[in-house]
Amino acid sequence: MSLGSFLHRHPRVRLTALLSAPVLWLVVAYLGALAVLLVSAFWSVNGFTGDLVKVVSLDNFRTLFAEAVYRNVTLRSVGVAAAVTAICVVLAVPMAFFMAKVASPRSRHWLVIAILTPLWASYLVKAYAWRVLLANGGPIDWVLGGPGHGPGYGLFAVILVLSYLWLPYMILPIYAGLERLPDSMLEASADLGARAWRTFRAIVLPILIPSIFAGSIFTFSLSLGDYITVQIVGGKTQMIGNVVYANIGAANNLPFAAALATVPVVIMVIYLIAVRRSGALEEL
């Protein structure tokens, strides 16, 4: 009897064979690594030798809550993520609506390609492009009337560039949601006497909510954990990611970095649970 037919007759063996490697990788290696990281958030570092002190204490979290610096960084990061999400929604809804319901089927095809293509251009290349655009004396300064007239690097630049980076991630789920919305519903609403704006508010928007939340999972979580864009266009701005990074590198305090890193994870888990009820996770 060949191996193939042996496996065919024993589905449980087949399942074990299929699952062993992936489970070993994702559950044992990846989840294990995350668990160790979580545990190490309760450790500390010996100030003189730099060695890990594997004694459980809540000191890291106490510092995290007590010091205004970390509260501000957390609030700033959440604020940036929320602002980026709001900007992306405002830009994406009309664009997606135009693509799905106004443009002709032929141009619709090309518009989808036009939105998809920049997704494949490197993240770093796009952040770099904005570094050049926003540079002192760069194109934006030039348009606005000379060096120093543009916004330059800083918090505003971070919000602008993150919105730019994640905008397609918001357009695509909204477009997909609108494509499923039958035109007959819009016509029925018009036949019943609703004007365009009323139809949009009463029919389109409620149906779009899960899609908008699905897109917001990307825009929110990708913005919340970002530190590369912040380094490239943020000037002196600091977000959670930068502080985590600084604690691993320069400060060599892995336990504190781990404690800091739990902040975006907890915020994301809360966010996911909050939006799950709208059915957003099925839209991903």
Next chain:
Amino acid sequence: MTLSPWARWAMRVFMGAGLGFIYAPLMLVLINSFNGDRTFGWPPHDFTLRWWSSAWDNSGARDALWTSVEAGLGATAIALVLGTMVAFAVQRFKFFGRDTLSLLIVLPIALPGIVTGIALDSAWRSVVEPLGVGKGLFSVIVGHATFCVVTVYNNVLARLRRTGTNLEEASADLGAVPGQTFRYVTFPLIRSALLAGGLLAFALSFDEIIVTTFTAGPGITTLPIWIFNNLFRPNQAPVVNVVAAILIVLSVLPVWFAQRLAGPEAGASRT
């Protein structure tokens, strides 16, 4: 709903402005790669091909490109195998923890990259390094594969859901042994899903910088890391700009490829 001609026009203008917002920065990089001024004075006064030839001669960028390709191919290969295995297990079997497993696969990409990065880094240093395998290209491949599995998994799972098992049963009824069924029926059915998933996995790995920062051993420089390291050096700016321009031009390829493969939706699930 009936939109007034004015509303249609307003939306058309908005769409155009939105596309302008998306494409203007990319166009700027392309134009600047010919800008004769070393500091990208704007507007450009003269145009040159000098930066393209100096980028071509830059061995650092070329080595980094090669490292990125190696890491991408390695991660894609692992992701193809693992992602396909999980997709088959989840679609064809019922087992304890199935829903948890499908959530777990999304986790490496849903959590901030820096969390995955530190976790893998400290795990590698405390578990793998004592076994004598230091961080190097291999650890980068392992890190990338962890978050690339999901793209292959999603594509293959969707394909398996759509095709069902009728053809495989027919093949078995006609006397094919399981190996033949897989080779002549199942594999051709999922081939384009594997290609789309693999393409996404490669692109994801090729672009990744955060997990790479934490998992790369000394001397391992992928292209994103190289760009980032040289981004803040003014005299490297023209070469960085040419590399950026090349990457923008290359980004058309996967979309074109996905179009030929399966229509516009194939490239839609970037994550």
